[in-house]
Each structure stands twice: as C-alpha cells, then as structure tokens.
Amino acid sequence: MQERTKNLIKDTLAVLGGIFTVLALIEPWITEEYHLLRFKGLITIVIIFLLFRITIFINKNSYRASLIGFSSLGILAFWLVLPTFPMNLLAWVPTPEEREFLTYSESMEPIDAYKLGMIQLLNNNQIEAIKAFEKANEDERLKPYATDRLAFVERLQGHDTKSLKLYDQAIKLAKNAELSSERKKLLSYNWQNRGFLYRRFAHAVRDDKNEWGKYQTKAFQSFQYSIEHDPKFHKSWYMIGQIHYDRGELEAAKEAYYRAYFLNTQYDRAAYNLASVEADMGNHEQSLHWVMRTLQINASQAYAIEEDESFSEVKGNEQFIGLIQDAKDRLEVVYRARLED
Helix, strand or coil, X not given: CHHHHHHHHHHHHHHHHHHHHHHHHHHHHHHHHCCCHHHHHHHHHHHHHHHHHHHHHHCCXXXXXXXXXXXXXHHHHHHHHCCCCCCCHHHCCCXXXXXXXXXXXXXXXXXXXXXXHHHHHHCCCHHHHHHHHHHHCCCCCCHHXXXXXXXXXXXXXXXXXXXHHHHHHHHXXXXXXCCHHHHHHHHHHHHHHHHHHHHHHHHHCCCCHHHHHHHHHHHHHHHHHHHHHCCCCHHHHHHHHHHHHHCCCHHHXXXXXXXXXXXXXXXXXXXXXXXXXXXXXXXXXXXXXXXXXXXXXXXXXXXXXXXXXXXXXXCCCXXXXXXXXXXXXXXXXXXXXXXXX
C-alpha cells in the first residue's frame, strides 16, 4: 500500500512538472492567440490522467464509477467557467494575412470585426474602423474593447464630447471583463485615454486659469486612477509628469518621467522629457546624459531637440553638437540604405 502511494505521488509530481514546463513554453503563444482553448485541453488531459491513476489506486468499481461521474462533471464545469475569449486584445497585432484578406461583411464574427477595426485604424480608415467596431459591439464580451476603440476614433476626429461619453461607458463596461488581469488593463487604459481628453480640454482654455486648472485636475485624477489599476503602465506615469510640468512642478515632473522611463527603457518620450526638465532646472550634465539616451533610442528626435528652447543654454556645448550630428548621420545612413533597396 505504501509503495503504491509513493508511486502515485511520484507520477503526480512528474505530470505536474511536465505541465508547468509545457505551460512555460506555450504561454507566449496563448497570449498571442487571445484564448485559452489549448490551455483548457492540456489541463483536461492532466485531470483525466490523475483521475485514472486514482481509480487504479483505489481498485474498487463503486469508487471508480463515482470518480468517473464526478470527474466528467468537474471537467464540464472547468470548460464552462474558465473563459476562452477574449484575452489580451489590447496588445493584439494583425498578421500579414489578416491585413490582406480580412474584409467587412454583415455576417462576419464580432471578433473578426474587432480585428478588422484595428487594421482599419492602422490604415487610418476611420469611417471603416467605426463600422467594424460597431459590429464587434454585438458581442457582450467585446464591448469593453470595442467601445474604447470607438471613443479613440471619435477623439481622432475631434469629437471630444462624444469621445468622453464613450470613455465613461467603456470604464463601466471594463468592470465586466471576464479575466481580472484584463479588467485591470482595460480600466487603466480607459482612464488614461480619459485623461488625454481632459488635458486637451485644458489646453483649449489655457487663457482661463480657473477652467484650465479644473480640467488639469480632472486629467491628473484620471491618470492616477490609471496607475492604480496598473502601476506599471508607463504612459500614465509619463502623463502625470506632463501635468506636473504644465503646472511648473519640475521636481515632481522629473520623478514621474523617471518612473515612466524605468518601466520602459525604450520609451524615448520619457527620456526626452527628462533631458528637457533637467535643462530647465539648470542640470546641464544630466540633461546631456538624457539627450544622448534619447538619441540612442530614437535618432529622429535630433531635429526636435535642436529646435527645443529648453536646451538653449547647452546648444553651444560641443558634446551637444556632437550628439545631434551623430544622430543625423545615422539617420542619413538609414535613409540611403532604403533608397538603395
């Protein structure tokens, strides 16, 4: 009896080890496909194997029949409860085949309509994108995503009031997202986009200090809500830095830009603004360090930096001149290579 128990434990641990190894290998693929179907299949196979081993261990027909019945119900419940769709649609990127062959039709699946809407956005076909996202909204599970995208398109078209209403609607819908991880990402993303709008409203009334302050406060609160749901969302930290910068709070702005940069060290806008705020504070050595880092990430920022008044006191510096010229030289090499291709 003890030997059989040991064998059962060994088999179970071996299978679990194999499962975790397989999951580690296929997890990126699961995320890319936005569903858990293969994951469910794998877990189901494991459950069946373990129940089979237990029934052999017990070796009694009555127990075996009971286990088979309960395992069938358990597997059915597992399939029904664990969502298969959607997953990580915010990070979805179309394949070349989808970009070429996916076309709109009234009978298309809502998930395909959502993907088509994203493709139309990439192609800057805003009217077609709206039509596709409205089709995607027919699926309740897609509404949190499609509504956010509709709000984004309305913002692109300058319909700010309508866009704000849609973002408020998207925030309410996001709370119903199936996966808790997706719910947090959606809410963070929705609040960030809402903050963008309020900051745009603030810039539109910049001459009215009271109205400007009111909208800046609403924008700041929106970005704070965004990072509450996802503290690692670098773009919201960056925008918090922008609000502080608008208010003249340079030290607070610098801290927020630092957070944004270290959450994504390839985020050239955060590096650029760190260079700018250090220059405004008179920290020229640190400013040049961040100018260099910005140009390492994105050499095309050289032209913006060269024209930016924040760097007026370092523009005559040899290191500054050399960094700008080196970036332009690299851009020239890339440009000529493309012409040759």
